[in-house]
Amino acid sequence: MQKILKGRRLEVLLVFVCVAIYVVRRLFQEANGFDNFIYGLQPRVPGNVMWLIWRELDHYSHFWNAIFPIAGGGVLFFAAWAVFHVGLFPKLWAAESSVSTLVYAVLTVLLVVGSVFVHNYFRLYYRAMSSNDPEVIVGLRVFSEFRKLFLLTDSIAVVIVLVFYELFAQLYYYVEAKLKEEQEGGFIGHILVASMVVLLLFLAFFANLPRKDYWYGAVKELSMMAIGAFTVFFAQNFFYLEVLPNYRDFRSSEFKTGLLKFGLTLLVGTFGMYCILFIGWHSFQQVPFGWHAEWMVTMFMVFIIAAVVLAFLRKVFTKEKTQLKTQISQKTAELGNLRSQINPHFLFNALNTLYSVSLRENAAQTSDGIQKLGDMMRFMLHENHQDRIPLVKEIEYLNNFIDIQRMRIDENQDIKIEVNIQNADREIFIAPMLLNPFIENAFKHGISFRSASWIYITLTHDAQHLYFKVHNSIHQKTEDTLDDQSHGIGLENVKKRLELIYPNRHKLEIQATDHDYFVSLVLGVY
Template sequence: MQELRHIRRIELIYIVSLVTLHTGWRLYMEFMHYDSMLTIDLNSQYGSLTSYHFWLNTIFPIIARTVLILSAWYIFHYLLYPKIKAEAWQEKTFWYAVMVIFLLTAGVFLYYYFKISLRIVIDHNTITNIRTYSEYRKLYVFSDTVGFLIIIAFYAGSAQQFYRMHQQLSSEEKRMARFLSYFFVACTVIFLTILFTLVPLPTPLWQNPIAHILLTGGVFLLIHILYILVLNFLLPNLQWTLSAKFISYIGIYLFISVIGMALLWGCFNQFQGFSKSTFVVYIIVLLLSWGIAYAKYSSSQEKTILQTQVSAKSAELSSLRSQINPHFLFNALNSLYATALKEKSDKTADGIQKLGDMMRFMLEENNQERIPLDKEIEYLHNYIDIQRMRIDESQGVEIRINIQQPEKEIYIAPMMLNPFVENAFKHGVSLQHPSWIYITLTLDATRVYFKVHNSLHAKAADDPEENSSGVGLANVKKRLELLYPGRYILDIQQSDKDYFVALTLTYETKNA
């Protein structure tokens, strides 16, 4: 990871240097062209140049376009694209996208609006005048903005693929693999350097051969966007009965595909109409987006099923190991229970009985894929009661329990709630500082709402809970992903003084 950050820093320096070199070369060529114009003796025919200013109409638009487009590239590559890749659809993500579009549009607009070129007028092999002309067109501003956006997005996607390849090759710790990675970087650097130095950007941007390259890159980007929509929204909601949500996603998919294809083809032929080939390419785009997404979705589903089976087998193996001679443990607990009653230690006897019930739950119920919610609640009560036996609630420890009992048979995966309670007692109780634990469980027609809010304290080295194992929160998060994909919401918030977790779970009304 540290090496990847170093590569990205070098990448930034290289791109800025390369763009600066290209801009400097472009300014040098413009200056030489302007200087050659000044050597022409046209006497009184220079009137057409009175409105032309070299710095305002040549230097400024070139530098302004370069700075603004480079800024748009930086925001897209380093700020926006990582959030899109992580599917972090936040308000900040939206404003990053707005900034990219604004900077690109502003850069292209300033270039076309202020850029004035000089042209020699020749009549009968004699230079008769120097005329100024502007290529400012609203169509050029729009199409060039789209073109630069395609270039930036395609570069960001290609860079991400390289980062992934580099990490995979570096993890193999083979000299040849690392050599191939750096060889690829060297070839890319040489190619980009030659391209930026020797190939000037045409004005407008959509001219051959650049136009065909932009169209191809734009089509690939459109396929990628549609692939993400199909994979994340359409396929997971595809059912025999079409739901309103699925129909709305289909509408969004078709809207983006039609608008995207119209923009690409319009920029390519300057909106001079569409041909049959446009429709053919559009159908290919739709088929590829669905085909690639379906292959990825099927592979992901198979992987999830295999992971679930492996987790179930691992849990079964762990359970079998824990059941080694369980009767001995229950007999020992029964003996302790009888001894506590004989010595009139009712509190100890009650604790032993609850511990036995918890062990029976772990050995019998915990092996099931789904258990009744009231069994899980009973386990929660037993665990909380045992914890209360070792805690003096009159000494600054407040425990509030509000658990709604189900009125119908509700089934959930076992040990899905208790790890959060274990974590609360492990980190939320201190004998030196005021402590509190609030546990709430409520139900509606389809969901379980479970909340645990506790104080947070640093544990002493000799605390008996510090090294306790338990299922663990990481285990619960993984099980939620495997057993309740798209059917749970887990919100965890933490500060220096408190810890809050809220789990919303869509339950089942019959044993799965």
């Protein structure tokens, strides 16, 4: 924490030094420009007109009309940056709604407007007036370019500059944090810091920032680029996460909500881009006042194409990455299963022997249990390693598991188990062993021989979705189960598999209280 605070203090000092360097450079440029202007006038001004030049210059004070607005505007700009960067933005990022947030916001606005006002109101400019012969100067005009409209537009421009800096600063913080996580913050971290320092010093020494206005040049172009980039980014994100996964069920609320967010993002971005252009156009009277629908429609269509293309490219790359992760996860699981298998053929032979003995002894229930256990083992050894299996196979495994669990339970002892599993009426494929961990968890923690217990299991499906619900009672853990966390590990594994195999195509809800446990899983099986 101390390193972070020290780094932020050094950042404030660096920005202050850069603003000071820029202000001093501007002051020297203004002084040199004024001297060259006066020296250049003397050979071109007739002797009887020179007194008019000096009289007009009485209205111009280099201190109040050049030094003060540049230095004062720079100081107020630095104060606005400091309040925004250190005070306001962290609260906005944390979505903190408080009085202090409002105070920081108001103070930032006042400092921004004050900076622009001091620079524009006190700043005076001068211009030589010539006769028919451009080489002969007949007068001098001192004038101000202060306008109320410019006060508003230039204040907006300063806010945009602050936002630009904050975006780059947050990107720098993010990269720095990632380097520290990967333990590469040494040499690379120093290069990153040096790059940022060199960039800021370069802007302070050499950048030709807008002087008389902000809406003709780099600020306008950068503003448009930023708005376009953010619009396309958020639009493609909504399209990828909420529109593409639900496009087959276009009547669903998820699809309609995602499409609405996608459209609103494009509209807001298009309007923001138009506002930037409109301010520049109107400031220089390049176009008449009014709406320009053809430009807005064109930009809206450009945003749509860019967002949709990026969303589909993202889907392709994500699919390849997911397939790779799934293969790695599957190979790891297979290796674990192989390590846990102790001569499966021997186990099958042993089960067959026990099954034959139970039949000779007329132990029907025992033989049935052994047969179901053998079917479950075959499922684990063969079906469990497939990417997808028929839903019929998964249901068969679930029924076998539930029947074996029922063998050890006397349902007459205030224990209630209700199972409602809909048989598959068409060919449906799902990933194996996604459902059983929830049922296993229910029997493991939902049955007690000392108090009333119940388990309700439901599995249904329609044309596009599979609906699975498990609701069971919960009992206080005994001493021998206090340290047993295997069910938690199993459920976490299921969650990870769902994220890998069914990204944006599943909805898992888990509700737990001191008395019951409820799981609802919806899978897209279209």
